[in-house]
Amino acid sequence: MSPAPAPLAPPVPVLVAPMAGGPSTPELVAAVAGAGGSGYLSGGNLTPEALADQIARTRELTDRPFGVNLFWYEPAEPAARAAVQEYAELLAPELAALDVTAPELDWEDLDRASEKLDLLLSDPVAEVSFTFGLPGPEVVERLHAAGTAVAATVADHHAARCAATQGVDRLCVQGAEAGGHRGTLTTGEEPNRLTTTQLVQQVVRALGPTAPVPLITAAGGVTDRAEVEALLTAGAESVQVGTLFLLTDEAGTSTAHAAALQDPEITETVVTRAFSGRPARGLRSRFVAAHDAHAPAAYPTVNQLTRPLRTAAARAGDHHRVSAWAGTGWRQARPGPAAGVVEALTPTPAPGRPSGSR
Ligand SMILES: Cc1cc2nc3c(=O)[nH]c(=O)nc-3n(C[C@H](O)[C@H](O)[C@H](O)COP(=O)(O)O)c2cc1C
Known part of the structure; x- marks a missing residue:
């Protein structure tokens, strides 16, 4: 087995969420990275060629590590x-x-996900995150061998346990407040209504002390510093934020x-x-x-x-x-630079992270 590469660990524990359909841009990822956070481009619904262009553009804008998110699902049910x-x-x-x-x-239609995975294996980024389905141990191992850490989006503790056994490095634990699609593993299931904090606590209990335990990133409804601090106290290592960035200058929101x-x-x-x-x-x-x-x-x-x-x-x-995806905290989204959002969410002092290391 290849040793697991280091997942994204920016000085400020704020990751900008991948947001398919326009909001995610290289400019947004680079701006958040420049402010001490990190995050993901959204590969979902993009052609492999368009994704390659976005990766290249992000590298032009920042020398900080970043990730890419893929939609990973089974074919639609003919029934x-x-x-x-x-x-x-x-x-x-x-x-x-x-x-x-x-x-x-x-x-x-499978969103040409395997072609996008091939692109990411031949031209690796720091981290690849998956949503709608788990990558499976073989894909995790291939990404690790390419030097890429792996994250899985989960919306309940069973999925969290399953992803952990596949060797993923990070669980993006997505609570009911989250904007956009819920990261349920099947199309038919109804997602639970646990808040992000409740779900993080449940996942921490479900994973127990078994090693290696993936990092936990909490996603859903984060709108201020106090919520970030509460989620870190609940057991998350970082937060993944989407809605609050939707109106920022660097987002591509229509x-x-x-x-x-x-x-x-x-x-x-x-x-x-x-x-x-x-x-x-x-x-x-x-x-x-x-x-x-x-x-x-x-x-x-x-x-x-x-x-x-x-x-x-x-x-x-x-x-x-239009599909105006938004989390419960949408009223707090404001126009302005993305760096301002990162600053407003930065815990004081950033726990467990070296200061001034951006
Ligand atoms: C407009 C929009 C698009 C999204 N697209 C994706 C996506 O492509 N992939 C993904 O894993 N999550 C996606 N999400 C969900 C985010 O990853 C994250 O779970 C969510 O934004 C967190 O909740 P918040 O919006 O309240 O901050 C999207 C969210 C929004 C608001």
Whole structure:
């Protein structure tokens, strides 16, 4: 077995979350790294070529180590075909409203994840994190041999134990407050409602004293320094933050998504399958309110079905028809430099980390 390479361990224990669909940019990762944190580019929904470009650009902007996140899932369940067809019929007026035609669905789509893994094996980054599924011991071993640490996103303590036995170096423990998709291991399961703090405590208990224990990164609903400190006390080594960075200058969040985040008439976030077929937390827009109850558990086919609608809505500035993923702390997201977010979250003093080592 190859020795496990060191996972990301920036001076400030704040990792910017991978955020597919635009928000993640090389500029955002570099800005957070420059402020003493670290984080991930999002490889999900990108072509391998686009991911390679983003990695190259990030290296131009920073010499600090960073990670890449991949979507890692099983093919869509063919049994869901009828339900997806019914949902497509229900959504037809939404598509018609923006003059878009229903797309052909690809039931074999795996997000070209194995090609992106090959890219990362031939041109390694510091860490690769996986979501929607666990990488398995063989992939972990190949990444370790390439000099790359491995993180797995988990949303319950069973998944945490399973990932630990596969030899991952970090568990991204994602609580119910988290924006974006829940890191459940199957499309059909309903995620639990444990808060990030409760889940971190449960995972720490479930892992017990067995060595080697992966690092724990807490994700979900982090909006201030006191929450970071509480999560570190609960057993996390770092926090992974998404929503708070969505409106920052360096994020690539679409204008429509940003408008949804700042619309005073949108008053809550909910976990919904309406846009993608997988449970994800986002703003309760008119689209979500109308279709949440009818959306089938079918990923990525429902995601494919709504893609042209979301693209047209983003172009038209229709913020009720874009998937405005956001965590429960969305009201705290503000425009400004990403470094300001890192500074506001930095524990005083950063526990267990050398100061001034950026
Ligand atoms: C807009 C958006 C997109 C996201 N995309 C991804 C992704 O591509 N991969 C992933 O592992 N997590 C993704 N997440 C979830 C984050 O990794 C993280 O769990 C979450 O942002 C933490 O909660 P917070 O948003 O309350 O900070 C996304 C979150 C948001 C808000």
